[in-house]
Amino acid sequence: MIDAFIFDLDGVITDTAEYHYLAWKELANKIGIEIDREFNETLKGVSRMESLERILVHGNKQNDFTIEEKEKMANDKNMYYVSLIENITPKDILPGISKLLENIKSNNIKIGLASASKNANMVLNNLKLVNYFDFIADASKCKNSKPAPDIFLMALKGLNVEAKNCIGIEDAYSGIEAINTSGMYSVGVGDKKTLKNANLVVEDTTYLEFDTLMDIFNK
Ligand code: G6P
Numbered sequence: 001m002i003d004a005f006i007f008d009l010d011g012v013i014t015d016t017a018e019y020h021y022l023a024w025k026e027l028a029n030k031i032g033i034e035i036d037r038e039f040n041e042t043l044k045g046v047s048r049m050e051s052l053e054r055i056l057v058h059g060n061k062q063n064d065f066t067i068e069e070k071e072k073m074a075n076d077k078n079m080y081y082v083s084l085i086e087n088i089t090p091k092d093i094l095p096g097i098s099k100l101l102e103n104i105k106s107n108n109i110k111i112g113l114a115s116a117s118k119n120a121n122m123v124l125n126n127l128k129l130v131n132y133f134d135f136i137a138d139a140s141k142c143k144n145s146k147p148a149p150d151i152f153l154m155a156l157k158g159l160n161v162e163a164k165n166c167i168g169i170e171d172a173y174s175g176i177e178a179i180n181t182s183g184m185y186s187v188g189v190g191d192k193k194t195l196k197n198a199n200l201v202v203e204d205t206t207y208l209e210f211d212t213l214m215d216i217f218n219k
């Protein structure tokens, strides 16, 4: 029996993971720090301020800025990120996702969102997907970033469902850790090696097929 599917947003429902990367890269370059896609993997699922801290440590500049300066940097990154996502439309929903959401709904299974992004509502609005979601966990009320399970636990509570009857879908290593710790079945979207901690890994969202997921989950 399955009660709910709980989704990550960035990199699962739409390719905003790429925009987060571009925005951080722009900010990092301004302060003389190089980041690449491999390092970016460690930022996926991580909150805005913690991502900045990780970038500063990566560039060995963790002691170079005041709290005010760091807040300004995080804000600048966000302004750039928001300018990138302002124009996204339903065309930016990753392949297979609309059909999956449709199938989950028509089988009367609940749908939740567990994203660390404070921009999640704006993204879902632009994608015209808000109505599919029975509960959207509020990232601004979540203390501990993924890999802590907090945001998934918040979604489980909001949906009033039991972890063991739910599937969580993520594109980040830290996100899969969070799903696993919460007690749900974890599905990773992306590279098999990066997401080796997941119960099931699919290469991309086209493989997130409702019947297949149900078969595997019910085994
Ligand atoms: C998601 C993304 C992260 C991002 C975080 C916070 O988890 O995977 O890359 O840093 O959300 O997003 P925000 O939009 O609040 O800066």
Ligand code: MG
Pocket (backbone or CB within 6 Å): 008, 009, 010, 011, 012, 017, 044, 045, 170, 171, 172, 175
């Ligand atoms: Mg993600």
